[in-house]
Amino acid sequence: MEYYSKEIGNLIGELQKLPGIGEKGAQRLAFHILNMPPDDVKHMAETLVSARTNVHYCKVCCTLTDSETCPICSNPKRNHRQIMVVENSRDMAAYEKTGKYEGVYHVLHGAISPMQGIGPNDIRLKELMKRLEGDVDEVIIATNSSLEGETTAMYISRLIKPTGIRVTRIASGVPVGGDIEYIDEVTLLRAFEGRTEL
Amino acid sequence: MEYYSKEIGNLIGELQKLPGIGEKGAQRLAFHILNMPPDDVKHMAETLVSARTNVHYCKVCCTLTDSETCPICSNPKRNHRQIMVVENSRDMAAYEKTGKYEGVYHVLHGAISPMQGIGPNDIRLKELMKRLEGDVDEVIIATNSSLEGETTAMYISRLIKPTGIRVTRIASGVPVGGDIEYIDEVTLLRAFEGRTEL
Numbered sequence: 001m002e003y004y005s006k007e008i009g010n011l012i013g014e015l016q017k018l019p020g021i022g023e024k025g026a027q028r029l030a031f032h033i034l035n036m037p038p039d040d041v042k043h044m045a046e047t048l049v050s051a052r053t054n055v056h057y058c059k060v061c062c063t064l065t066d067s068e069t070c071p072i073c074s075n076p077k078r079n080h081r082q083i084m085v086v087e088n089s090r091d092m093a094a095y096e097k098t099g100k101y102e103g104v105y106h107v108l109h110g111a112i113s114p115m116q117g118i119g120p121n122d123i124r125l126k127e128l129m130k131r132l133e134g135d136v137d138e139v140i141i142a143t144n145s146s147l148e149g150e151t152t153a154m155y156i157s158r159l160i161k162p163t164g165i166r167v168t169r170i171a172s173g174v175p176v177g178g179d180i181e182y183i184d185e186v187t188l189l190r191a192f193e194g195r196t197e198l
Numbered sequence: 199m200e201y202y203s204k205e206i207g208n209l210i211g212e213l214q215k216l217p218g219i220g221e222k223g224a225q226r227l228a229f230h231i232l233n234m235p236p237d238d239v240k241h242m243a244e245t246l247v248s249a250r251t252n253v254h255y256c257k258v259c260c261t262l263t264d265s266e267t268c269p270i271c272s273n274p275k276r277n278h279r280q281i282m283v284v285e286n287s288r289d290m291a292a293y294e295k296t297g298k299y300e301g302v303y304h305v306l307h308g309a310i311s312p313m314q315g316i317g318p319n320d321i322r323l324k325e326l327m328k329r330l331e332g333d334v335d336e337v338i339i340a341t342n343s344s345l346e347g348e349t350t351a352m353y354i355s356r357l358i359k360p361t362g363i364r365v366t367r368i369a370s371g372v373p374v375g376g377d378i379e380y381i382d383e384v385t386l387l388r389a390f391e392g393r394t395e396l
Contacts, residue, residue, distance in 0.1 A: 003290075003291035003294040003295060004262075004287070004291060005253070005262075005263040005264045005265060005268065005269065006264060007248060007249045007252050007253050007264040008249060008253055008262060008263075008264070008287075010245050010248075010249065011245055011246065011249035014241070014242045014245045014246070017238075017242070018227050018230060018231075019226060019227070019230050020223070020226065020227075025218070027288055027291075028217060028218065028288075029216050029217070029218075030249070031262070031286065031287060031288060032216060032217050033216075033246060033249065033250060034249060034250060034253050034262055036250065038250050038251065040215075041246055041247060041250040042247055042250075043212070044212045044215070044246065045243035045244070045246045045247045046243070047208050047209055047212045048209065048212070048231060048239055048242060048243045048246075049239060049240055049243045050205060050208075051205045051206060051208065051209035051228070051231070051232060052231060052232060052234065052236050052239040052240075053236065054205050055203070055205050055206055055232050064202075064203075064206060064229070064232055065203040065206075066203045066204060066205035066206070067203060070203065071203065088229065089202070089206075089229060090225055090226075090229060092201075093201035093202060093225075096201040097201060
């Protein structure tokens, strides 16, 4: 960073803290910012602080929101007896984009990972169990199809089973448009095991 | 953006304004920022505003700096009679990283591009010509090897030639480690034309 003056170095350093942004990327962003109108930079900075200050967990589903209860949890048209469990708010947005799911969500903010020292108490599981004390018909586990996601799905299903509530897991298999030739064996086996009648 | 609450949508929108950051990238950065400690976000925001406020053009070479004269222009050990002309501060940093160049720089902040409507008056050329009124031995033109960079180099050399100051252009050819098989014909021709005696 010694090639740039202190203020520019600081800016590059801050931008490099963001995920997926390396030294070159941070330099490019920094010089873009230095060439932006000062008011635009001020507005961007204010948006950062305002979002971080006003966004918190929805008191029902734990997603990130700026209201006490998120728009989905406070929508009476949604089916509040069907809860889809996801790892984070982005996964929730991905399912929302399908436009077909009418139930509500529960955001765990992570997945159980013994390797990374993340246990059941480090994700929003207690909040989920608390919700199940109310009227719930089904819990759909939509954690990722990774080792951590599967571990979490298994753990949650064992936890819920005794309550008698239906627990389901989203299907794993060949993605739509996927070319079987290029798909890994584990996925192919899953697709085989999960085959349905035509 | 309707899948996120307003504050999150605003944050994603602001981040999307940055170069090379699309919708998915902005979402990832936004959720990272929302999970950062609030003080860190505040510090990041302050760094943005502070850099934009305090960084301006060096009064000698026009590079971006937070002091009146940049560290290179105010360094008496550098050869102030040798000026390397570059398109932007990042190109200057790239040459500084070689650690071998002992002269000073002049940053144009762009290149002449009739296609984009950027003419000689839109880049810092007047400032360069003013510098040449002092004692200068050589002007090295290190603009990019693109159409715009070459046009700019040609324009500057014609402007300077009458003053009698030596004007040179950095070499164009096969990059070190480059595989001739994969290099475009124009570069190969340039390398041929620029061949030197062994």
